[in-house]
Structures are given as C-alpha cells and as structure tokens.
Amino acid sequence: MKGERTTAVxxxxxxxxxxxxxxxxxxxxxxxxxxxxxxxxSGLKVTMEERHPSGLKLEDVFSDELRRFKRLExxxxxxxxxxxxxxxxxxxxxxxxxPSAPTTSVLDPETEAEIEKLLAEIESDDWLExxxxxxxxxxxxxxxxxxxxxxxxx
Amino acid sequence: MLxxxxxxxxxxxxxxELTDGSVRLVVDGKLFSRSITxxxxxxxxxxxxxxxxLKGGDVVVTFSRREGExxxxxxxxxxxxxxxxxxxxxxxxxxxxxxxxxLLMARALDGALPxxxxxxxxLDGGGGDEG
Numbered sequence: 001m002k003g004e005r006t007t008a009v010x011x012x013x014x015x016x017x018x019x020x021x022x023x024x025x026x027x028x029x030x031x032x033x034x035x036x037x038x039x040x041x042s043g044l045k046v047t048m049e050e051r052h053p054s055g056l057k058l059e060d061v062f063s064d065e066l067r068r069f070k071r072l073e074x075x076x077x078x079x080x081x082x083x084x085x086x087x088x089x090x091x092x093x094x095x096x097x098x099p100s101a102p103t104t105s106v107l108d109p110e111t112e113a114e115i116e117k118l119l120a121e122i123e124s125d126d127w128l129e130x131x132x133x134x135x136x137x138x139x140x141x142x143x144x145x146x147x148x149x150x151x152x153x154x
Numbered sequence: 155m156l157x158x159x160x161x162x163x164x165x166x167x168x169x170x171e172l173t174d175g176s177v178r179l180v181v182d183g184k185l186f187s188r189s190i191t192x193x194x195x196x197x198x199x200x201x202x203x204x205x206x207x208l209k210g211g212d213v214v215v216t217f218s219r220r221e222g223e224x225x226x227x228x229x230x231x232x233x234x235x236x237x238x239x240x241x242x243x244x245x246x247x248x249x250x251x252x253x254x255x256x257l258l259m260a261r262a263l264d265g266a267l268p269x270x271x272x273x274x275x276x277l278d279g280g281g282g283d284e285g
Contacts, residue, residue, distance in 0.1 A: 019185075020246060026239045034232025035239055036168050039182055047168060049232060091257055 005050045008058035014043040017066060021073050022046065025066045033058060169231060176218035177231045183211035186238050190245060191215070194237040202230045 012022050022044050026035045029048055036047040048058045107115070138146050170178040181191050191213045195204050201223050205216040215234065217227050225233075 023239055023242050023246070027243050030236040030239060034229075034235055036179075036235040037182070037185060037239060037242075038168060039185055051229075051232070087254060091254070091261075 005053055006056075006058060007047065007049045008062070010046045010048070010059050010062050011040060011042070012044045012046065012066070016043070017070055019044065021066065021069045025062060025069050028065050028069075029058070029062055032056065032061070169228070171228070172216075174218070175227065176216055177227045178214060178216045179231055179234065180209065181213040181215060181238065183213060186213075186242060187245070188213060190238065190241040194234055194241050197237055198230060198234050201225065201233075202227060 017025075023037065026037055026046055029035050029046075032054070033048045033050045036049075038045040038047070046062065048062065050056070050058065138144075168179060172178060192206070195206055195215055198204055198217065202220045203218045205218070207214040207216070217231050217234070219227050223230075
C-alpha cells in the first residue's frame with residue numbers, strides 16, 4: 001500500500017447537500033488531492049486522488065469537511081437577512097463629497113494674481129526672443145571665439 | 155449519509171489515458187459552464203498542449219505532454235480538475251456579490267467626479283425623484 005496514490009470515490013445525495021456545499025468542500029480537498037466533480041442521477045460524484053501517498057483516508061476527511069461546511073451554511077442562512085440589512089443600510093448612507101474635489105478655489109487672491117501674471121508671461125511671445133538668443137553660438141552672441149574653438153581650428 | 159467506496163486502482167473512471175500518452179477528460183457541461191472550462195484550460199496552456207472539443211453539452215479536453223514539462227500529463231489533468239472547482243466557487247461568489255460591487259463602484263466614481271462636472275440642480279438635490 002505504501003507508495004501508491006490512493007483514489008477515493010464519494011457520492012453525495014442532492015438531498016444531503018447542495019452543489020454549493022459540495023463544491024466548497026471539494027475546493028478544501030484540493031489542498032491534499034486532485035478532485036473531480038461529476039453529476040449522477042441522485043446527486044454528485046466526487047473522485048479524489050492523492051497528490052502524494054500519505055495514508056490519509058480521503059473519504060473520512062471529505063465527510064468531516066462536508067459536515068463542517070453544512071454547519072457553516074446553516075449559520076449563513078440564519079444570518080443572511082441581518083447581513084443583507086447591514087450592507088443595504090451601509091450603502092444607503094449619504095456620500096460625502098471627495099476632499100479632492102473642492103467647490104471653491106483654495107488659493108488666496110494674491111497667489112491667484114501671481115499665477116495669472118505668470119500665465120500671461122508664458123502666453124506672451126517675449127520668451128520666444130529669449131529662446132532665439134539661447135540658440136545662437138557663443139561667437140554670434142558676443143563676437144569673440146572661445147578658447148576651445150580656437151584650439152579646434154587647424 | 156454518504157455512499158462511499160475506496161478503490162486502489164490507478165485508472166480513474168473520468169480520465170482516459172490515450173495510446174499516444176495524452177490524457178482525455180470529459181467536463182460536465184451542466185456543472186461547469188463553457189467559460190469556466192475555457193478559463194481553466196487556458197491556465198494549463200504553459201504546461202501542456204490543450205485541445206478542446208464539444209460533445210453534446212459536454213466539453214472534451216485533451217492534454218498532451220509539452221517538452222520540458224516535468225510533471226506528468228496525468229498530474230496536469232488533476233490540476234485542471236482542481237482549477238475547475240476553484241473557478242466554479244469563484245464564479246458563484248462573483249454572482250452573489252455582483253450587484254453590491256456595481257453599486258459600490260458607481261458611488262465611488264460619482265464621488266470622484268469634479269463638482270463642476272455635475273449640474274448645480276443635481277448637487278442641490280433637485281435631480282432626484284424625492285419629495
């Protein structure tokens with residue numbers, strides 16, 4: 001038996017547990033083994049194959065997990081209305097406007113005037129003349145050659 | 155409660171090992187939707203060659219070995235089964251929480267809009283049906 005991967009087949013009657021409970025249990029079992037779900041006439045067939053030989057009784061583990069999830073589902077059903085009401089109430093609360101979306105300007109009049117002045121300067125064409133000055137060579141601007149230029153000349 | 159039986163055979167009924175070494179699985183179309191099966195199969199593509207076919211309402215998935223893959227095709231097929239179950243549970247959770255998530259997203263986007271973009275009568279509360 002040691003060294004062999006055990007395969008277990010469990011059939012669950014649909015009266016005993018619904019698809020949701022069985023699939024959640026099957027998902028839990030995927031931690032230990034490869035699980036395959038199939039429908040049968042009476043319910044669901046779960047085939048489990050160990051990933052590595054472990055000696056675990058897979059059907060017992062599955063039964064325990066299924067019982068646990070059925071208990072959990074009963075609890076969920078009981079509290080479903082309360083949970084829905086809490087979420088519904090939370091969603092119906094009024095929304096505060098986002099802090100990043102102010103309705104009025106946050107700048108004082110002096111700062112605003114300064115920004116307006118800077119914008120006007122940028123929008124004017126004066127800077128274009130300055131830019132053309134930058135594009136000129138040293139010689140064009142000052143009429144003299146630099147030391148490097150003189151050295152480069154043959 | 156449970157009709158259980160234990161077998162020690164290596165060939166599992168849902169899985170067919172073909173002569174060329176590939177493994178074939180038939181996915182129950184009523185249990186797993188086609189989108190779930192396609193998504194799970196797409197996840198296995200880097201590990202092996204996957205072929206999908208339709209047979210009635212079911213989906214037939216064939217896995218064949220890809221060079222350089224250490225795991226056997228059988229193991230890959232097993233992982234595929236696990237992935238199917240994971241996708242099934244996720245899709246059920248998705249469906250259950252879809253309305254709430256949509257509402258939350260709509261409210262978040264509404265809060266993120268600049269106030270200037272919203273007409274004043276709506277901001278004043280005149281846009282709704284209340285009153």
